[in-house]
Amino acid sequence: MDEVIIERRQEDRRQEDRRRYERRKFERRADIRKKNQEAIREQMEKYHVLLKDIKDAYFEVDVQGNFVVVNSAMCHALGYGPEELIGTKYWALMDKEVSRQLRQAVEDLHQKDLPINLLDMVAFRKDGTRIIYEAIVTVIKETDGVVVGFRGVGRDVTRRRHMEAELMKKNREIEEKTREIQAALSQLEKAHEDLKTSQLKILQQEKMASIGQLAAGVAHELNNPMSFVSSNLGTLDKYVSCFADFIRVQTESLESLADGAIRREVDQKRQELKLDHILADTKVLLRESRDGVERVKKIVRELNSFSRMDDEEYRKADIHECIESAVTIVWNQLKYKTTLKKEYGELPPATCYPRQINQVFVNLLMNAANSIADQGIITIRTRHQDGMIWMEVSDTGVGIPRQNLSRIFEPFFTTKKAGEGTGLGLSITYEIVQRHRGDITVQSEVGRGTTFTITIPVV
Numbered sequence: 001m002d003e004v005i006i007e008r009r010q011e012d013r014r015q016e017d018r019r020r021y022e023r024r025k026f027e028r029r030a031d032i033r034k035k036n037q038e039a040i041r042e043q044m045e046k047y048h049v050l051l052k053d054i055k056d057a058y059f060e061v062d063v064q065g066n067f068v069v070v071n072s073a074m075c076h077a078l079g080y081g082p083e084e085l086i087g088t089k090y091w092a093l094m095d096k097e098v099s100r101q102l103r104q105a106v107e108d109l110h111q112k113d114l115p116i117n118l119l120d121m122v123a124f125r126k127d128g129t130r131i132i133y134e135a136i137v138t139v140i141k142e143t144d145g146v147v148v149g150f151r152g153v154g155r156d157v158t159r160r161r162h163m164e165a166e167l168m169k170k171n172r173e174i175e176e177k178t179r180e181i182q183a184a185l186s187q188l189e190k191a192h193e194d195l196k197t198s199q200l201k202i203l204q205q206e207k208m209a210s211i212g213q214l215a216a217g218v219a220h221e222l223n224n225p226m227s228f229v230s231s232n233l234g235t236l237d238k239y240v241s242c243f244a245d246f247i248r249v250q251t252e253s254l255e256s257l258a259d260g261a262i263r264r265e266v267d268q269k270r271q272e273l274k275l276d277h278i279l280a281d282t283k284v285l286l287r288e289s290r291d292g293v294e295r296v297k298k299i300v301r302e303l304n305s306f307s308r309m310d311d312e313e314y315r316k317a318d319i320h321e322c323i324e325s326a327v328t329i330v331w332n333q334l335k336y337k338t339t340l341k342k343e344y345g346e347l348p349p350a351t352c353y354p355r356q357i358n359q360v361f362v363n364l365l366m367n368a369a370n371s372i373a374d375q376g377i378i379t380i381r382t383r384h385q386d387g388m389i390w391m392e393v394s395d396t397g398v399g400i401p402r403q404n405l406s407r408i409f410e411p412f413f414t415t416k417k418a419g420e421g422t423g424l425g426l427s428i429t430y431e432i433v434q435r436h437r438g439d440i441t442v443q444s445e446v447g448r449g450t451t452f453t454i455t456i457p458v459v
Contacts, residue, residue, distance in 0.1 A: 057133070057156070060140065062149040065089045069151075077133075077156055079126035095122035102137070120161065121154065132158045203428075222296060230293045237286045244279050317354040319347050319389060323380060326361035333369045338378045338395075345383035351459035356432045363425040364393040364452050371397025371450065387458055394451040400444040408442065 057077050060069035070085045078085070078093060091099035098121050121133040135154035139147050251270075270276070327340065334340055361380075368378045376396040383390045400408060409430040433440045438456035 057154045058151070059085075059090070059154075060149060060151045061090050063147065065091060068149065074154075077125075077131065078123065079129075084126075093123050095124075098122045120157075130158075131156055132161045197431075226293060226296050230290070230297070233286060233290050233293060237290075240279070240282050240286065247275060247279070314351060314353060316349045316351050317357070319350055319352075319357065319382065319391070320344055322352075322354050322357040323361050323382075323391075326358045326365060327380075329358070329362055330365045330369070333366060334378065337372055337375055338369055339376075341377060341379040343379060343381040345381075347382055347384050347389055348458055350389055350456065352436055352456065353432075356435070360429050360432050360454065361393070363429045367425060368393055368395035368397060368450070371395055371399070373398065376449075384458070388455045389458055391454045391456075392451055394449060396449040399446040399448055400442070400450055401446055405442060405444060409440075 054071065055073055057074035058069070058071040059067055059074050062068050066087050067085045067090060070082055072082075075082050075085065091103075094102070102121065121135050123131055123133055125131060133154040134157045135152045137150055137152040140149045140151055141147050327334075365378065372378075372395060378396075379392070379394045381390075381392040381394070408426050410427060430440055433454055433456065436456045438454060440455075441453050442450060443453075444450040
């Protein structure tokens with residue numbers, strides 16, 4: 001009996017201990033809960049103070065689309081009081097398209113816990129005014145990952161967007177004006193190019209006419225004296241032949257005389273006067289003089305050919321004759337410091353302006369000669385290939401610097417000193433080649449020489 005009583009008292013004591021333990025545990029939990037509530041209240045107070053003070057609009061929306069938190073900046077921007085916004089569907093304040101985009105963005109954020117930058121969220125104030133907001137939206141999740149809504153921070157960019165739209169409009173107007181100005185500049189450039197081309201043609205015509213007049217005058221002035229010089233040389237040749245015949249007959253007659261003293265005296269006088277040498281040398285002198293006269297006549301013919309205006313007719317011509325004519329014109333500039341090589345191929349007759357082809361080779365040969373300081377080689381090559389006539393003028397001169405290669409055909413561009421060149425030679429050459437529907441290219445290496453290649457079709 002005593003044992004039962006003792007056991008019962010021990011059990012009561014254990015139950016009392018458990019009750020005291022549970023009470024203390026409950027009291028500790030209550031204290032923790034109270035402290036947590038105090039901390040949460042303090043945090044919420046700080047949170048609301050922060051939301052109240054920030055200038056950007058802040059809002060929170062639950063899963064049904066109701067506003068549950070809005071700050072004063074949000075209320076001020078929309079013109080509503082907080083009691084009017086809390087519980088209101090957010091899409092009631094937004095443009096339909098923007099509302100649809102926002103819903104889709106929030107749905108996407110269910111799978112991606114990332115912020116999304118939504119530009120141009122269009123909303124309406126209480127007075128119906130349309131405003132544009134730029135907002136960053138994120139979803140709100142519980143600790144277990146369940147989405148309970150979303151929050152956003154936005155800034156009124158209506159004025160900025162209007163300014164941007166106005167700026168874009170101004171930019172478009174400026175771009176349109178710029179295009180108009182560029183079109184006008186293009187027309188001016190084209191007019192300038194046409195003017196330069198016309199000026200080049202006029203200068204070419206004037207230059208060709210001046211050269212033609214000069215060549216015709218020189219040819220005329222040379223032709224008259226050379227005519228009587230040639231005639232006189234022919235007559236003199238006949239006279240010398242007569243003298244030679246007379247001296248021969250006289251010599252034969254003297255040899256038949258019996259008086260040897262007279263023969264010796266005549267032979268001595270003949271040797272003193274060197275008549276035999278004079279007769280032989282006179283023949284040589286006359287032959288060389290007549291050759292010189294023929295060369296002068298050839299130059300006169302070339303000058304006449306160069307000066308004839310009827311050569312402007314578009315007609316068939318031998319390109320090699322045109323080249324030879326040009327060589328004759330400039331030979332005096334070439335012969336003292338250049339060795340001229342000719343590598344001619346078989347060429348068919350080509351329909352062209354022969355006098356202008358002459359001018360092309362005069363210009364190229366003069367340039368080649370000017371590029372050679374002391375002694376050098378100029379080579380002229382021709383060939384016929386694929387219906388085109390190829391002509392090359394190569395020299396071993398100083399060459400053309402790379403930076404000048406793109407400008408050598410420009411009118412008035414020259415590297416010569418003032419007064420030594422007009423800068424028109426190659427531009428005229430280019431114009432003539434273009435007129436023949438051909439092409440001209442140049443290859444040059446400083447210190448090694450230059451090669452101009454011309455191609456024109458065989459018409």
